[in-house]
Amino acid sequence: MRALQKEVQMGIPECIKTRMNFYAVVAVRRQMESLETEAEPEAILGLGYPREGTNSILDQLLKRGFIRNGNRVFTLMLPASNSGIGELTLGSLKPEDPLEPGSLVYLPILHITGKNVRWKVMMSAISVVGGGCVAIKGPVLLDSGSPSLAGPAHQVNELVGIIMTRARSSKGEQVIRRTMSGSHWLHCDDVKYIPSLEVSFDIDQSTWGSITISREFVVRELSDRRGMCFLVVRARNIDYWRLGEPFFRNRTIRFDAQKGRLGMSLIHYKKAVTVSDAASAV
Structure with a gap:
């Protein structure tokens, strides 16, 4: 992963904006149409063996379809x-x-x-x-x-x-x-x-x-x-x-x-x- 100094949008129509700095998630906002709310950041990469209830970066990439075929x-x-x-x-x-x-x-x-x-x-x-x-x-x-x-x-x-x-x-x-x-x-x-x-x-x-x-x-x-x-x-x-x-x-x-x-x-x-x-x- 690279450190990002800007916001990155993932997912349509529900949009997740993530601001990253120094290889860590520092802020997350959830956007539904015109409504935008704060959300808990999840900085865990998710490299452990998969467990129920996690929302790691790897899980998010899978859910959003950035990693295909699950x-x-x-x-x-x-x-x-x-x-x-x-x-x-x-x-x-x-x-x-x-x-x-x-x-x-x-x-x-x-x-x-x-x-x-x-x-x-x-x-x-x-x-x-x-x-x-x-x-x-x-x-x-x-x-x-x-x-x-x-x-x-x-x-x-x-x-x-x-x-x-x-x-x-x-x-x-x-x-x-x-x-x-x-x-x-x-x-x-x-x-x-x-x-x-x-x-x-x-x-x-x-x-x-x-x-x-x-x-x-x-x-x-x-x-x-x-x-x-x-x-x-x-x-x-x-x-x-x-x-x-x-x-x-x-x-x-x-x-x-x-x-x-x-x-x-x-x-x-x-x-x-x-x-x-x-x-x-x-």
């Missing part, structure tokens, strides 16, 4: 850095980007009994590139609004332990230190010793796919302490993983509420055939 889909691309310009496409699923490694795969959205449907899919593991893997086999929420990679404490602690060991081995001395609050920090000059992460998903019974989170996205510089960085891998009191902004950096994710799926480019691998698998195939 396609409640969108594509989000975040650049490699905060200074870059991202891209949000409402009402369309972007075709596969040839610049991204792998091939486009759509993973089904999880429907968990008794809970609201969210942008969750099944994740199989998080690995440290070069060695070390934490088996997950559970749901993961893709949330571009979250600043971290968060998960259950026991799995996060296992993953951070592997990262610390690999970093120490690469430099020959301790790189990452733990604070009293439980977070982990390092000197930003030592980011080169941090391994990249690999997130794995089951595609089908014989194939799995992965996405790599580069080491520069695994850390973030502290704004109030120049030269110090912290790991964005955080333990939370949750029973699932939540992959935030670091996961989205430098890639395109497709959100399809029409068919209940998430699309992303994955590098494919064949699963190893176990003895039990071979026996069941006979």
Whole structure:
């Protein structure tokens, strides 16, 4: 979306006038023929999984016919850095980007009994590139609004332990230190010793796919302490993983509420055939 410094009219004969500034709705007026009244502004984009009773910008575009065929889909691309310009496409699923490694795969959205449907899919593991893997086999929420990679404490602690060991081995001395609050920090000059992460998903019974989170996205510089960085891998009191902004950096994710799926480019691998698998195939 672009910041608009003027009024925009949508819809005939009922006209909605919206004045926008700095990427936010600041005023709304509803006009019916010659009558014009104030209305409550709705600045929510509507990128969560659809729920009843919402009036987000995406819902308004659908209702007004600007997005045809009722396609409640969108594509989000975040650049490699905060200074870059991202891209949000409402009402369309972007075709596969040839610049991204792998091939486009759509993973089904999880429907968990008794809970609201969210942008969750099944994740199989998080690995440290070069060695070390934490088996997950559970749901993961893709949330571009979250600043971290968060998960259950026991799995996060296992993953951070592997990262610390690999970093120490690469430099020959301790790189990452733990604070009293439980977070982990390092000197930003030592980011080169941090391994990249690999997130794995089951595609089908014989194939799995992965996405790599580069080491520069695994850390973030502290704004109030120049030269110090912290790991964005955080333990939370949750029973699932939540992959935030670091996961989205430098890639395109497709959100399809029409068919209940998430699309992303994955590098494919064949699963190893176990003895039990071979026996069941006979």
